[in-house]
Amino acid sequence: MELSYYPGCSLEATAKEYNLSAMAACKALGIELKELEDWICCGATSAHSTNQKLALTLPAQNLAQAQNMGLDLAIPCAACYNRMKRTDHALKTDEEKRAEIEEIIDFKYTGEIKVMSLLEAIVNGLGTKTVAEKVTRPLQGLKLACYYGCLLVRPPQITCFDNPEKPMTMDNLMKALGAEPVKWSYKTDCCGASLALTASSTVEKWVTRIIDMAEEAGAQAVVTACPLCQSNLEMRRKNRLSGIPVFYFTELIGVALGLPDTKNWFVKHLIDPAPLLRALSLAC
Amino acid sequence: MEVCLNGSRSFYETIRAKSGQPIELCFQCQKCATGCTMAADADHTPNQILRMVQLGLQEKVLNSNSIWLCSSCETCGARCPNGIDIAELMDTLKETAVETNMIREKNVNIFNNVFLDSVKSMGRVHEVMMMANYKLKSGDLFSDLDFGLAMFAKGKMPLFTKGVKARDKVRQIFERCSEYK
CATH class of the missing domain: 3.40.50.11810 (Rossmann fold)
Known part of the structure; x- marks a missing residue:
């Protein structure tokens, strides 16, 4: 199984061991994680508390990258996962927002990439057996x-x-x-x-x-x-x-x-x- | 029918439109309050905030620390029988409080600003720089220093970061999203 991978900012610093263990565990389980090229911060709580538009557009830039790679996206951080999933949901269900975001980011949303938490990718994708x-x-x-x-x-x-x-x-x-x-x-x-x-x-x-x-x-x-x-x-x-x-x-x-x-x-x-x-x- | 006696009808209508949440449907079942993590520590429970918004009590709502202590855990929204995403409403209220300069929990606002400044300049959050900025701006210099030092000793607080290549794109996203506000 091959997946695109969005570590997120914390996994580069205070949660380094999560990043290291996620990559090692996936490798051992036969899941190939390919880090998204030049990923950016999802905006986290600070974006959604202050500017709804920003809170959807920052994650969309990463979804566009995953779409370019053509691989379903696995996200270890629950908070990043949530922002990405919300953005994916808005792009899927709200035409007006989708048009605005597509124009800012300069991409065309296809909806073909599945956004998953890493936990979901391992348990539902690979299976506990x-x-x-x-x-x-x-x-x-x-x-x-x-x-x-x-x-x-x-x-x-x-x-x-x-x-x-x-x-x-x-x-x-x-x-x-x-x-x-x-x-x-x-x-x-x-x-x-x-x-x-x-x-x-x-x-x-x-x-x-x-x-x-x-x-x-x-x-x-x-x-x-x-x-x-x-x-x-x-x-x-x-x-x-x-x-x-x-x-x-x-x-x-x-x-x-x-x-x-x-x-x-x-x-x-x-x-x-x-x-x-x-x-x-x-x-x- | 006139609903608001002492409150502002336009406040209710603005918040209703901005949040997109069916605030009018709240019938005070208090399921949100029962599951709310911050309820015991905040001025008001989520259902009280909803009722005050319905009544257009702008000043009381925007001055409540509840809108700032909401951690967006989403328990209230998940349990609301009327499908109101109350955490989304709290976000709208925070945005409105900042716009009208009624910022009850100043440190939360400072944190949000330094966090987004870090994203805007580097494309990612550099946790060390962000924390240092927060400490300077909030004046809260000494709390958590022990944690910071322990993390630094464990190599979890890198001092330098490269940032992303697409910084122009990130800046453009910030500029375009501020236009829309």
Whole structure:
């Protein structure tokens, strides 16, 4: 399977380990990721909070690039994915907006490129059975709280991904890797996103509740598919930088497939997940 | 029928048109408030904001910190039985608050500006520069310094960036999108 790939700005900096593990995991799974040439920022929250037109036009430039490459698009960052998916939806359903955007970007939208989160591309594109067949070190005994956050699942009429109140895609993937996903009620609660910087004491309450609930459900770690969720859940909890670690789902694919680079990803975490993996004899 | 007694009908109509959301359909079931992450910390719940917009209470709405504490998690919209995307409405209200210079949460606005400045000049967000700019402009110099240093030590805060080749195109997108506002 060949896909175009949009890493997004965070994966070049604060979420480097997500980028490294995503590329390594996909390679091992037989998915060839081709990075979009000269991709630009999706505009994120700051664009959609201040200028609707900009919020649709910036992502459209990237969709035009993917269209040029002729490959379906996989996006690891949940926030970038959401902006791209919304733009794709607007281009599909709103003729007036499409005409304006096509004119600014100077391209013709064909609607032939499928926009997916990387999680969706792996689970729905490849399938958990194929993933399970490649597992060499099952994540036995690892109890995980799968945390989807907001932007993979909402708004449901745009993302069209899983059940917005009780998604199971990541849970099924973790099961395929041999781990034990726990049942809990905070899978799709908000981590505070970029408010972590501007209203940090408020966000601390939200994050602490999510971490407390994951622990109460018996999880030894949280697993995410979003750089902002990952860093907020690590940094913004009340007991700063201590307690259960927070993985990217791609890192756990790496562990289960016995990939050699996992150590290089884990040293980048602010809460080191290596001791937990060692305790369960899962570390390389 | 005149709905607004003390409020501004034109405020309601402007927000209704700009957001494209069927604000008039809200019948105060409060499903949005029940699921709202920020409800306990904000001045008003989403349904209260909706009612105030219906009533045209411009000043009260634009001065509420709720429109700024909304993280666009979209839980409200996903659960609204009337199909109102309340997060979209909150975006419209933020835009309008900035236009009328009624900016209750100044730091959120400063963050949005430095973020977009970074995109406009480089084509991508350079997180280190963006954060440094935010700190200088907000005056909040010392919070999170420990996190910043820890991330720097882990090589997650590169000091330099090349930016994209298509910077002219990015600038053009910004210029054209400001015209439309």
